[in-house]
Amino acid sequence: MPEPLLVRACRREPVERTPVWFMRQAGRSLPEYREIRKMHGLFEVVRDAELCAEVTLQPVRRHDVDAAVMFADIMLPVLAMGVEVDLVENVGPVVARPVATAADVERLRVPEPEEAVPSILEAVRIVRRELRPDQAVVGFCGGPFTVAGYLVEGRPSREFLNVKRLMYSEPAVWHALLEKLADTFAAYVAAKVEAGADVIQLFDSWIGALSPRDYDELVAPYSARILAAVDVPTIHFGTGTAGLLRNMRAAGGDVVGVDWRIDLADAWERIGHDRGVQGNLDPAALLGPWEHVAAETEHVLRAAGGRPGHVFNLGHGVLPETDPTVLTELVRLVRAHSLDQLRS
Numbered sequence: 628m629p630e631p632l633l634v635r636a637c638r639r640e641p642v643e644r645t646p647v648w649f650m651r652q653a654g655r656s657l658p659e660y661r662e663i664r665k666m667h668g669l670f671e672v673v674r675d676a677e678l679c680a681e682v683t684l685q686p687v688r689r690h691d692v693d694a695a696v697m698f699a700d701i702m703l704p705v706l707a708m709g710v711e712v713d714l715v716e717n718v719g720p721v722v723a724r725p726v727a728t729a730a731d732v733e734r735l736r737v738p739e740p741e742e743a744v745p746s747i748l749e750a751v752r753i754v755r756r757e758l759r760p761d762q763a764v765v766g767f768c769g770g771p772f773t774v775a776g777y778l779v780e781g782r783p784s785r786e787f788l789n790v791k792r793l794m795y796s797e798p799a800v801w802h803a804l805l806e807k808l809a810d811t812f813a814a815y816v817a818a819k820v821e822a823g824a825d826v827i828q829l830f831d832s833w834i835g836a837l838s839p840r841d842y843d844e845l846v847a848p849y850s851a852r853i854l855a856a857v858d859v860p861t862i863h864f865g866t867g868t869a870g871l872l873r874n875m876r877a878a879g880g881d882v883v884g885v886d887w888r889i890d891l892a893d894a895w896e897r898i899g900h901d902r903g904v905q906g907n908l909d910p911a912a913l914l915g916p917w918e919h920v921a922a923e924t925e926h927v928l929r930a931a932g933g934r935p936g937h938v939f940n941l942g943h944g945v946l947p948e949t950d951p952t953v954l955t956e957l958v959r960l961v962r963a964h965s966l967d968q969l970r971s
């Protein structure tokens with residue numbers, strides 16, 4: 628059986644066209660998803676393997692993307708660590724009792740994935756059976772900094788002042804917290820691979836809040852441990868990372884995900900051409916007229932230049948306001964443009 632297109636691209640092997648998938652492609656932009664959410668909360672969906680698989684497959688059927696990214700939340704594994712999390716609409720994860728002390732970290736347990744997330748692992752198996760051989764299953768986990776940020780701040784933050792206070796004032800507590808998160812997430816992604824995931828993506832969405840030195844000393848070793856826990860291709864993603872791309876590359880990942888705040892060609896120079904690059908259309912561009920969407924998409928593809936290892940994606944997740952028909956047309960455009968590049 629041939630390997631999925633995304634897998635081959637992540638390994639920088641020759642491919643017949645550029646693979647395309649979207650972060651947060653299963654979600655609020657799809658009316659069929661909204662119908663499910665009228666009856667089920669997010670955690671209800673992910674705790675029902677059949678329902679989780681259905682939501683994961685909805686955008687694959689609609690858009691014919693090259694990968695199904697498992698529908699879950701980055702906070703899901705920490706529930707089994709003994710953390711009470713509520714997903715508040717239009718706010719994000721809210722932690723009932725934020726982590727602040729060594730005793731708080733000590734109380735956290737490192738769960739076994741089959742015990743902690745059995746429905747997600749079964750959903751991976753279902754999705755892998757339902758996909759064509761050329762389509763990939765993308766499993767993911769939250770990056771250690773981003774998840775620790777929610778645990779310490781108690782809710783989403785842009786400044787991460789409590790996190791930085793903990794990192795600088797109580798470094799032993801910080802390192803103990805990231806040790807437990809790295810152990811939990813490494814086991815989590817390894818279990819997803821065993822269940823059938825073809826690619827793993829590490830979502831460290833808020834890592835751009837750190838300086839390069841802080842990233843290298845306080846986060847990178849833990850990200851590296853998670854990325855090294857699997858023997859399938861890995862994608863290392865964050866936002867606001869123009870100043871961290873070399874550091875992220877050093878931490879690991881066959882592919883480095885790039886947001887829209889840097890030109891893709893410039894990003895690839897910083898990352899190095901012995902790694903793949905994923906990205907990097909601005910998700911908000913999809914809210915404009917099609918002429919603008921097409922022009923921006925073609926700019927990204929020209930910047931990639933047909934080099935091995937490019938995976939087309941947005942620079943972050945699909946916005947809820949996005950018209951699903953635009954995503955479908957975008958997939959067609961990427962395929963047509965990349966096929967034209969190969970012929971020329």
